[in-house]
Amino acid sequence: MICLTSPVETRAHRWPAGAKLAALCVATMVLFAARAPLFHAAAFLGMLALYAAPGRVFLRAGVGRLLVLWPFLAVIALWHGWTGTPEAGLVIALRLVTAVGLANLVTMTTRLDDMIAVLRRLAAPLRRFGISTRALELGVALVIRFTPALAHKGGLLAQSWRARSPRRVGWRIVLPFALLAIDDADHVAEAIRARGGI
Helix, strand or coil: CCCCCCCCCCHHHHCCHHHHHHHHHHHHHHHHHCCCHHHHHHHHHHHHHHHHCCCHHHHHHHHHHHHHHHHHHHHHHHHHHHHCCHHHHHHHHHHHHHHHHHHHHHHHCCCHHHHHHHHHHHCHHHHHCCCCCHHHHHHHHHHHHHHHHHHHHHHHHHHHHHHHCCCCCCHHHHHHHHHHHHHHHHHHHHHHHHCCCC
């Protein structure tokens, strides 16, 4: 599994994780409340400016991680083109890319243990009722760590397919991808059990 934090040190790395996550929540709510295409275009450009501020390496790394959204954007474009509502499709696409881009920005500039510490503080009231929050904390950490690892392995599967076949990559890699994910999950479960479980 790989870490999502950026190798480029920025000023945002030193900001408190709680403040960044709270700002992300507010920004996401504003994005979903707004309807104007110009607002969403401005928000998208602002998000790109935040990526560009630390330099070209950070911008390339951040935008590269957003490329996984292209299938969703393609479906949005096809649907709204077919239904004759391109403006609504543009708003949804800009909202999606901006929200995911801001979330990715927070993840790139925040260490995983800092985010888990924020989650632990937020879940503190549950512990007063005798509810263990260790499973929740571990689940969030695993999702954050596994997502880029699985995306990378999916990319390697697609490359392997293209190296062996002139046909386009299709549904045939779904089964090996699922088996890879199950195998990774099995290894992680064994490691957790070996350390006493949760």
